Amino acid sequence: MDTLFKIAWRSLWRNKRRTLITTASVFLAVFLALFMRSMQIGSYEIMINSVVTEVGHIQVHDSGYWESKSINDSFVFSKSLKEKIESHENVTSVIPRFETFALGSFGEMTKGLMIQGIVPSMEDPRKKISNKLIEGRFLTEKDNGIVLAEGLASYFNIGINDTIALIGSGYQGITAAGLFPVVGIIKYPVPKLNNFIAYMSMSKVQEVFSPYHSNLISTLVVDLRDGDNLAHKADDINQILGTKYEVLGWRKMLPDVVQQIDGDNAGGIFMLAILYIIVAFGIFGTILMMTLERRKEFAIMVAVGMHRRKLAIVVFFETIFIGMMGVIAGIIASLPLLKYLYHHPIPLQGEMAKMMLEFNMEPFMPFSLDTYIFSNQGIAIFAIAGLTSLYPIIYVVRFRILRAMRS
Amino acid sequence: MGVIKISNLHKIYDESKIPVKAVNGIDLTIKQGEFTAIVGPSGSGKTTFLNMVGGLDVPSKGKIEIDGINIGNLPPRQLIDYRLNNIGFVFQAYNLIPVLTAQENVAFIMQLQGKGKNERNKIARELLETVGIGDKIDRRPGDLSGGQQQRVSVARALASKPKFILADEPTANLDSKSTNELLDLMLKMNKELDTTFIFSTHDQRVMDKARRIITIDDGIITSDVQKN
Ligand SMILES: Nc1ncnc2c1ncn2[C@@H]1O[C@H](COP(=O)(O)OP(=O)(O)OP(=O)(O)O)[C@@H](O)[C@H]1O
Ligand SMILES: [Mg+2]
Numbered sequence: 001m002d003t004l005f006k007i008a009w010r011s012l013w014r015n016k017r018r019t020l021i022t023t024a025s026v027f028l029a030v031f032l033a034l035f036m037r038s039m040q041i042g043s044y045e046i047m048i049n050s051v052v053t054e055v056g057h058i059q060v061h062d063s064g065y066w067e068s069k070s071i072n073d074s075f076v077f078s079k080s081l082k083e084k085i086e087s088h089e090n091v092t093s094v095i096p097r098f099e100t101f102a103l104g105s106f107g108e109m110t111k112g113l114m115i116q117g118i119v120p121s122m123e124d125p126r127k128k129i130s131n132k133l134i135e136g137r138f139l140t141e142k143d144n145g146i147v148l149a150e151g152l153a154s155y156f157n158i159g160i161n162d163t164i165a166l167i168g169s170g171y172q173g174i175t176a177a178g179l180f181p182v183v184g185i186i187k188y189p190v191p192k193l194n195n196f197i198a199y200m201s202m203s204k205v206q207e208v209f210s211p212y213h214s215n216l217i218s219t220l221v222v223d224l225r226d227g228d229n230l231a232h233k234a235d236d237i238n239q240i241l242g243t244k245y246e247v248l249g250w251r252k253m254l255p256d257v258v259q260q261i262d263g264d265n266a267g268g269i270f271m272l273a274i275l276y277i278i279v280a281f282g283i284f285g286t287i288l289m290m291t292l293e294r295r296k297e298f299a300i301m302v303a304v305g306m307h308r309r310k311l312a313i314v315v316f317f318e319t320i321f322i323g324m325m326g327v328i329a330g331i332i333a334s335l336p337l338l339k340y341l342y343h344h345p346i347p348l349q350g351e352m353a354k355m356m357l358e359f360n361m362e363p364f365m366p367f368s369l370d371t372y373i374f375s376n377q378g379i380a381i382f383a384i385a386g387l388t389s390l391y392p393i394i395y396v397v398r399f400r401i402l403r404a405m406r407s
Numbered sequence: 408m409g410v411i412k413i414s415n416l417h418k419i420y421d422e423s424k425i426p427v428k429a430v431n432g433i434d435l436t437i438k439q440g441e442f443t444a445i446v447g448p449s450g451s452g453k454t455t456f457l458n459m460v461g462g463l464d465v466p467s468k469g470k471i472e473i474d475g476i477n478i479g480n481l482p483p484r485q486l487i488d489y490r491l492n493n494i495g496f497v498f499q500a501y502n503l504i505p506v507l508t509a510q511e512n513v514a515f516i517m518q519l520q521g522k523g524k525n526e527r528n529k530i531a532r533e534l535l536e537t538v539g540i541g542d543k544i545d546r547r548p549g550d551l552s553g554g555q556q557q558r559v560s561v562a563r564a565l566a567s568k569p570k571f572i573l574a575d576e577p578t579a580n581l582d583s584k585s586t587n588e589l590l591d592l593m594l595k596m597n598k599e600l601d602t603t604f605i606f607s608t609h610d611q612r613v614m615d616k617a618r619r620i621i622t623i624d625d626g627i628i629t630s631d632v633q634k635n
Contacts, residue, residue, distance in 0.1 A: 010506035296501050303463055305491020305519055401463050
């Protein structure tokens, strides 16, 4: 075996320049592929991350709520319900929200807004809303006040300690209305959120929107240990809870995000495929020449008693060496760069930045260091090399000794 | 022991319109320890004949028995092993694996036979010493002269301890000095190790060293001369 290995390795270096050029093309392709994929996967990770912090991995609603978004599709949050959900081994936290809509009014100005009733001690650690404060303070557990997004505040031209009037429809058709002091103003980079969202304490929202039914909520945000097999896990939890509830993974709640990622990902894979097809032809050209120019040698080896199987191992090694040298060089070269970019993402401008903002993400080009990005390139090149080696392998198992000797 | 019995051997190339009878009925016995030259004009069938004896080509008709085994009946894989263990080859040129050193080339044959590393390296060194290039064992074929390469080839052919060595015009690419040296080496091996050599040649000086000269013309033996 070691001699076969030696023959293969040294044969590669008989034509140093050709081997180096071929390896360099593999190297370049791998380098490019890694850069591209790291960037793509990195942006998906960030996108998914921001979605998951916003809506959770999974949400539990009263059946039909996601479709209707109606306050009448609210449900009672009980300790036993929470415990039932937590009985699923993958669940790490269950957080209640009361999300509803109301008309806000201050001075001359009136505008619709979305109110998220939250339990600040549960919500803030995961969503870090208080980090977005630009004025005032964040909510306390039984706060009577309201925290407005900056877009809303400037629309109403309202400041801290001013009082905003809200009017909306409460549970089962009652009128919900009240005056609420503005205690804090937060800034979202995403215009959609910045012009629309307001936070209040859960207790206050329940008091205003559902005075006669205690503990009513619209949503349970369920975080999981990991987001794999999301639909399956959602189904499991739905099984536990029964049909009175709907249990939805974020992929089902936000299909446009999924579509965006899948579409972009397919584009990336298509680019990779083209890149790798070019590389495959490069490797094939070299291997083809290496086979044809050694026909006589192969013939003599088999003539003196070398089995064709062993010769096949030699030519297989050669192809794999070319591919793997390129892969290893590509990974070694790109790793420091990607590591740097992972820690110092590139700031973005223009369309790209806008898109990122829309997904509630900082406008930076994130990079991923997920190991599968690297292993995938290795596997792809290995597969290409393996496939390419079929030509010399088939040649060495089939060639006719005497004809090859005369060549 | 060590007898090659060839009977009624034919080789007809019928790929083109006019079939070529390259070997046209050869009967011959070669005994252990012979030093035999096959001679004849170009196109007379020497190479075709040697290739069949070496198991590289399949006779159209007839039989080649080596120690009672009809090598025409061996399936391809067994034939490769048969060549490895019983026949040494020296070709006209490009005999050696260019990426292996002289020693590695000789040792490789023994590795294919399954000999251990130390043993095969030791034998390879000794053989290269014997053929007179003990000081160049780490050179690759490209860094050796044509004559030196052919000596390595002889060493390699000997390494497998074959029943006989076939050499198709081993001196065709050599100058007269190297030709003489190679022939003397082959003779020495023939005498010392009792190795059977069968080689073809055009070269009168090579013929002069042979102890049996078989002349082929148009695929048949026209004379078979045994010296002393
Ligand atoms: N593969 C082949 N297909 C068709 N004809 C062939 C083939 N190989 C050899 N021949 C023919 O068979 C005859 C014998 O050829 P061979 O090579 O055995 O002669 P030779 O004695 O070795 O000649 P030389 O001294 O030139 O090497 C020639 O007429 C040659 O043209
Ligand atoms: Mg010939």
